[in-house]
Amino acid sequence: MTGFGEPAEVLQVVECEDPAPRPGQVRVRMLASPINPSDVMTIRGTYGRRPSLPFTPGYEGVGVVEESGGGLLGALRRNKRVVVLNSITGNWAEQAVVPAQQVIPVPKSLSVEQAATFFINPVTAYVMVERVLEVPSGGWLLQTAAGSQLGRMVIRLGRRLGFRTINIVRRDEQVAELAALGGDHVLAFRAGEQPCEELAGLVEEITGGGVEFAIDAVGGPLGSAVVGCLGRGGRMLCYGTLDERPLEVPPRVLMSQDARVEGFWLGPWMASRGLLAKLKLIKTVAGLVSDGVLESEIGETFPLERVVEAVAASETTGRAGKVLLKIEA
Numbered sequence: 001m002t003g004f005g006e007p008a009e010v011l012q013v014v015e016c017e018d019p020a021p022r023p024g025q026v027r028v029r030m031l032a033s034p035i036n037p038s039d040v041m042t043i044r045g046t047y048g049r050r051p052s053l054p055f056t057p058g059y060e061g062v063g064v065v066e067e068s069g070g071g072l073l074g075a076l077r078r079n080k081r082v083v084v085l086n087s088i089t090g091n092w093a094e095q096a097v098v099p100a101q102q103v104i105p106v107p108k109s110l111s112v113e114q115a116a117t118f119f120i121n122p123v124t125a126y127v128m129v130e131r132v133l134e135v136p137s138g139g140w141l142l143q144t145a146a147g148s149q150l151g152r153m154v155i156r157l158g159r160r161l162g163f164r165t166i167n168i169v170r171r172d173e174q175v176a177e178l179a180a181l182g183g184d185h186v187l188a189f190r191a192g193e194q195p196c197e198e199l200a201g202l203v204e205e206i207t208g209g210g211v212e213f214a215i216d217a218v219g220g221p222l223g224s225a226v227v228g229c230l231g232r233g234g235r236m237l238c239y240g241t242l243d244e245r246p247l248e249v250p251p252r253v254l255m256s257q258d259a260r261v262e263g264f265w266l267g268p269w270m271a272s273r274g275l276l277a278k279l280k281l282i283k284t285v286a287g288l289v290s291d292g293v294l295e296s297e298i299g300e301t302f303p304l305e306r307v308v309e310a311v312a313a314s315e316t317t318g319r320a321g322k323v324l325l326k327i328e329a
Contacts, residue, residue, distance in 0.1 A: 004045030021069030033061030056090025137162030
């Protein structure tokens with residue numbers, strides 16, 4: 001893409017020579033890459049960062065390291081199947097060149113589809129609830145966008161780790177579905193149509209004092225309503241901006257409850273961890289993916305040349321599963 005805008009207008013597939021890695025980099029033959037909301041927001045220019053143009057989208061994916069530009073880490077990664085975190089050159093390509101520290105080997109037990117979707121949702125879900133919030137067994141966690149792939153993972157994590165979930169959705173038909181998945185309480189709430197106090201009252205009734213932990217992928221009026229659901233000492237992580245409107249939070253709500261609202265972005269969190277810590281995290285999350293706890297539901301798959309159709313499919317309301325670009329058969 002050479003400009004920001006609607007995907008159908010700015011995305012195009014072009015032929016390029018295979019890029020050559022520089023020292024400290026590796027060249028990865030890409031196998032598959034999902035289409036995430038962060039990718040689409042970047043294409044439109046509304047994400048938290050605007051890359052330099054021209055730009056290839058695709059923040060995560062899986063591939064095989066075929067060439068190293070030099071360095072011990074690159075040599076160790078050669079011929080390994082790896083997950084690729086790529087905010088520089090993009091993964092929606094047959095070949096991608098990235099720093100060697102941004103590719104991490106994944107177990108052979110994971111399918112290409114699960115390896116391609118390994119990072120942004122599974123790792124984010126696990127890190128937020130286990131490493132950042134440290135939600136204890138028996139504790140209450142409230143989440144918005146609970147019907148998303150990440151939201152479903154959090155529900156399953158709650159069943160595995162013993163914490164309880166309050167799950168906010170927009171569509172009534174999702175209530176029974178997420179309850180059957182294991183959500184302890186599923187509430188259909190439409191911010192802007194219903195007063196914030198209504199949600200706070202429901203949460204107060206469920207928990208007997210407000211929630212201690214919350215994660216919000218939406219922002220705007222719904223995120224603001226969730227802040228009002230925090231109990232004393234409560235913490236809320238903002239990890240998405242599906243609604244681009246800002247939070248509106250009266251300072252007294254935070255003051256009276258000694259509550260905190262924090263941001264979470266996986267990239268900087270991972271960058272602050274050493275290689276050994278990353279490898280241990282990968283092993284833990286891979287086990288949870290294999291057990292089905294952090295497994296991604298895969299919906300439609302498209303070849304790279306149909307990327308515009310794939311992006312449109314990813315934004316279809318009520319779609320089932322993550323849309324995937326299968327770059328190599």
